[in-house]
């Protein structure tokens with residue numbers, strides 16, 4: 001087995017090759033893209049993904065809290081502002097709530113988190129907890145599934161209006177906004193990553209970190225498939241009520 005470190009170019013290519021496991025290939029996502037997803041499946045995805053959206057800035061705050069490098073923090077803080085917004089810019093979380101309304105969900109119900117499935121919650125929490133405990137460089141590099149995100153956002157902009165004319169067009173602003181934001185994030189995340197992982201062992205660890213993040217995204221859709229495709233939400237064999245917990249806030 002070779003233990004020679006990859007060149008930065010080969011390492012970047014190895015990271016990009018992980019795109020083969022991106023959630024764009026998950027059957028739930030494929031169904032949404034091909035137009036076969038039901039209203040309930042689209043709504044379920046939007047309501048559950050909201051939990052990811054609200055946790056991203058907390059994940060980024062955890063990275064900043066562990067980072068002693070002022071220059072890095074000055075750049076990283078933009079990610080929190082992208083989602084939380086600031087004076088004169090509502091930000092991504094608000095844009096996601098508008099997407100929720102555009103697909104026919106009540107803003108209050110989405111905010112309450114009552115539709116968030118336990119499996120989605122556990123996957124997202126695993127990502128935030130990783131960011132809290134890992135070094136800031138490892139946590140920063142785990143954002144690199146974003147390498148593949150502009151493509152997935154663009155694919156929604158291209159396909160959804162044709163397949164789902166019942167979705168209000170104004171809901172698509174989030175995806176449009178992320179096209180440029182994700183590209184900028186990737187540039188920064190990649191420069192940190194290529195500088196930090198220089199030995200063979202470190203590079204293998206980074207590939208494992210990226211796989212962990214891919215697993216987070218894939219597992220979220222697995223939970224949604226159970227609930228909204230197979231009609232087996234948690235406790236379905238016992239009750240039709242949403243009895244699962246709403247988050248313990250720890």
Ligand SMILES: O=C(O)c1cc(C(=O)O)c2c(n1)C(=O)C(=O)c1cc(C(=O)O)[nH]c1-2
Nearest residue numbers: 056142143144145146148149152153178217
């Ligand atoms: O819609 C998607 O498929 C998707 C995927 C990802 C990703 O790959 O983690 C992100 C986003 N969207 C996104 O909108 C976003 O703001 C974002 C931030 C991050 C991150 O890890 O810091 N990932 C993603």
